[in-house]
Each structure stands twice: as structure tokens, then as C-alpha cells.
Amino acid sequence: MAMLFVEMQTHDGHEGLGLSYSKRAGGPGQFAHAAEIAPALLGEDPSDIAKLWNKLCWAGASAGRSGLSTQAIGAFDVALYDLKARRAGLSLAKLLGAYRDSVACYNTSGGFLHTPLEQLLVNAAASVERGIGGIKLKVGQPDRALDIERVEAVRKHLGDHVPLMVDANQQWDRPTAQRMCRIFEQFNLVWIEEPLDAYDHEGHAALAASFDTPIATGEMLTSVMEHGDLIRHRAADYLMPDAPRVGGITPFLRIAGQAEAAGLMLAPHFAMELHVHLGAAYATETWVEHFDWLEPLFNERLEIKDGRMIVPTRPGLGLSLSEQARAWTREKVEFGTRP
The missing domain is CATH 3.30.390.10 (Enolase-like, N-terminal domain)
Structure with missing residues (x-):
């Protein structure tokens, strides 16, 4: 990186x-x-x-x-x-106009495809014990049965009360995505993320219209215009813009405005140190992705409590290198x- x-x-x-x-x-x-x-x-x-x-x-x-x-x-x-x-x-969230002082957060870094199943269960339980609110698992194995086994095992291990998401990272074609979304309906997932190619707005829209489980996508898009196309196609229930990828806070706010007008939920991708502020300034409750990869770069740490990430009150981002x-x-x- x-x-x-x-x-x-x-x-x-x-x-x-x-x-x-x-x-x-x-x-x-x-x-x-x-x-x-x-x-x-x-x-x-x-x-x-x-x-x-x-x-x-x-x-x-x-x-x-x-x-x-x-x-x-x-x-x-x-x-x-x-x-x-x-x-x-003011904190960045307060400058933008915060709706809340904390945001729901979920962990991704413990659920990668290469993680053995037993370790996956340990990682998921440890994240919940730490106070992180939800768990996201990577799916998209060549053997689809392994994906089902892993999701089923984590759901059983954590129980029905822990929010659980899955992320296919664009690994499925349309028929596979249809089958997998249908199978995953039983696990009461918060969302299924990037089941198709990031630019397949029609395919994502068909999935969003067909299943109760929400569809999440948007992290790979790099402009306001691209997100606008996704929103117009109704291709996501959860929009996942990444502020650095789209060009910063200025375009992110334009995307968020379109998402709010369309009634979409928001779950910004990566860079929690920035997105905790932007998530707090969105009209409806958001999810922010907990990744500790960037922590060594800053002197400050974000506080996690009762499944939520506390918005820093220090001026600006509240960060120093x-x-x-x-x-x-x-x-x-x-x-x-x-x-």
C-alpha cells in the first residue's frame, strides 16, 4: 500500500x-x-x-x-x-453538521479468503469482544460450497444477534450471483457486497430488486458521475463511496447528497480515520469499516465502544502523523x- x-x-x-x-x-x-x-x-x-x-x-x-x-x-x-x-x-464532523457522535462499525480484516475456518471463528469472536459491531467475511471462492460453509459456521458461532456481512469482491458472474444471493438469504445478512463487476449496474440492480438481503457496492468507483450512474440504476441498497478514491470530501458530499435523495443507506469504504466523520454527517445511520492498517501512521487512535466508533472531538480530523x-x-x- x-x-x-x-x-x-x-x-x-x-x-x-x-x-x-x-x-x-x-x-x-x-x-x-x-x-x-x-x-x-x-x-x-x-x-x-x-x-x-x-x-x-x-x-x-x-x-x-x-x-x-x-x-x-x-x-x-x-x-x-x-x-x-x-x-x-471544530471536529470535521461538527464542521459538516453531524447527526450523531458515533457510528456503527464492522470489522473486515479478520475475514479474508485465505484465513482458515477455525481462525475465522476466533477472529470474529475477538472483534465482537473488542466492541466492534459487525463482522464482514470475504466470499468468492472457486468452490462455492466453501463460501456457504464459512458463512454458515460464523453465523452459528456468533448467533443471530451479531450483524454479519459478506463481500464477493466482484468475483461472481450473474448466474452465480443469483444462486449465491438466494442461498445467503437464510443467514440474515446486513448486505452482500460487490457480487458483480463494479460497473455492472444493471446486474446489481436486478439483484437488489430480487432479494431481501441488501446489495452494497460503489467502493471501486472514482467519480461523482460514476456514482450517479449507479444511483440512477438503483443498483445498491448500501452505497459505499471512498472519499480518497473519488477525489476527497468535496465530491464525497455531492455523492452523499444524491444517495440521501434516493433514500440509500451509506457505508463508506476503508480509511475509517476520515470516514468516521463523514459517516456521522450523513442523515441516516451509517456503517464505517474498521481497518487498523493505517493506525501506525498516526499518533491518535479511534475509540470503539458497544459496537460503535466514537467520532473524535479534536479539531479537524483529529490526526497527526x-x-x-x-x-x-x-x-x-x-x-x-x-x-
């Missing part, structure tokens, strides 16, 4: 921290694109966040308005919101002059 961080300072001493990421290839490309467009921010008013998003977008428009180019913009956009909230003395993050830094570049 590669992380892209933006540390921003104004002439009067205010600071902001932003982030984006790439789980596989693309990190060096994000960094290179960010370095090219960063000078466009110099001399601008940091309060004009939407204007600055557009300026950064057009500075790199020849690279496109989705994917890697907007993911690079995302780090600047998050930093601008963090700066604005810090300057106001750790010494470990700085030690792992491979490339950096600086623009402008320090105040």
Missing part, C-alpha cells in the same frame, strides 16, 4: 493534513500528479474549497477527471477541510514558503 499525504500551512499559521492512498499500483503516479498540480494552490484562499477542487482538476484535466488524477486531488481536498475545521476549532509515518516516507516535495 502507498499513502499520499499533504501537509498544508497558511501564511497566518493554520495547518491541515490530507491523505489519499493506493492499495496496489498507482502510488508513485498519484505522488507525481500531486506534485505537478500543487502550485495551483499557492496564493489562494483556503476557504474556497470547491473552487480549489475545480482548479486542481482543470490543472490536470488532460489526465482525466476520475481515477488516479482525482485521487491525487483528494489529499489536497481533505487537507483543506482539515485546515478549515481546525481553524474553526507519527514518527513511524515519517520514517517510512520515500519521497517528499515542498512548495511555497513557510509562514
Whole structure:
């Protein structure tokens, strides 16, 4: 995994921290694109966040308005919101207008396909004991019977009261997805995630219309327009936008507005340190994904209690980079002059 961080300072001493990421290839490309467009921010008013998003977008428009180019913009956009909230003395959630002080959370990192079944049961029980509210399991094995066995075993182990989700990571074709969704109806799942290719909106819509178990998707989409197409097709019950992937908080809020108008539930993907704030600012109850992968990068930790993630009350994101993050830094570049 590669992380892209933006540390921003104004002439009067205010600071902001932003982030984006790439789980596989693309990190060096994000960094290179960010370095090219960063000078466009110099001399601008940091309060004009939407204007600055557009300026950064057009500075790199020849690279496109989705994917890697907007993911690079995302780090600047998050930093601008963090700066604005810090300057106001508010958490990011409060700046945006929070509906709640905590969000429901679920664990993914204990349920990967390579995890043996016995360890899967141990991991799931440990997460519940820790106070995490739900458990998500990866499915999509070549042998579908293994998927069924694992889901059935975890449901029996945890009981009916623990929220349980599954994630196929786009591994099924339409006939397989129909069969598996039908079989999984018996397990009272919160959702079935990415049963089909991320861009198969018609296929996802057919599943959403056919089954009681909600369909969740959206994490792989990288623009407001792509999410708009998904919403118009009614292709999800749970929308799963990823703020860094779509270009930051500015486009995320546009997506969330469309989702709310369509009556969809929201479950932002990954980056819990950011999404805990954005989830708290959505009109209806949200789920936020608990991944502890990024914890070594920050000095602060999120609090989990009674199945919920507590929204930090510190100004902005409430985060500062750790010494470990700085030690792992491979490339950096600086623009402008320090105040």
C-alpha cells in the first residue's frame, strides 16, 4: 500500500493534513500528479474549497477527471477541510453538521479468503469482544460450497444477534450471483457486497430488486458521475463511496447528497480515520469499516465502544502523523514558503 499525504500551512499559521492512498499500483503516479498540480494552490484562499477542487482538476484535466488524477486531488481536498475545521476549532464532523457522535462499525480484516475456518471463528469472536459491531467475511471462492460453509459456521458461532456481512469482491458472474444471493438469504445478512463487476449496474440492480438481503457496492468507483450512474440504476441498497478514491470530501458530499435523495443507506469504504466523520454527517445511520492498517501512521487512535466508533472531538480530523509515518516516507516535495 502507498499513502499520499499533504501537509498544508497558511501564511497566518493554520495547518491541515490530507491523505489519499493506493492499495496496489498507482502510488508513485498519484505522488507525481500531486506534485505537478500543487502550485495551483499557492496564493489562494483556503476557504474556497470547491473552487480549489475545480482548479486542481482543470490543472490536470488532460489526465482525466476520475481515477488516479482525482485521487491525487483528494489529499489536497481533505487537507483543506482539515485546515478549515481546525481553524474553526471544530471536529470535521461538527464542521459538516453531524447527526450523531458515533457510528456503527464492522470489522473486515479478520475475514479474508485465505484465513482458515477455525481462525475465522476466533477472529470474529475477538472483534465482537473488542466492541466492534459487525463482522464482514470475504466470499468468492472457486468452490462455492466453501463460501456457504464459512458463512454458515460464523453465523452459528456468533448467533443471530451479531450483524454479519459478506463481500464477493466482484468475483461472481450473474448466474452465480443469483444462486449465491438466494442461498445467503437464510443467514440474515446486513448486505452482500460487490457480487458483480463494479460497473455492472444493471446486474446489481436486478439483484437488489430480487432479494431481501441488501446489495452494497460503489467502493471501486472514482467519480461523482460514476456514482450517479449507479444511483440512477438503483443498483445498491448500501452505497459505499471512498472519499480518497473519488477525489476527497468535496465530491464525497455531492455523492452523499444524491444517495440521501434516493433514500440509500451509506457505508463508506476503508480509511475509517476520515470516514468516521463523514459517516456521522450523513442523515441516516451509517456503517464505517474498521481497518487498523493505517493506525501506525498516526499518533491518535479511534475509540470503539458497544459496537460503535466514537467520532473524535479534536479539531479537524483529529490526526497527526507519527514518527513511524515519517520514517517510512520515500519521497517528499515542498512548495511555497513557510509562514
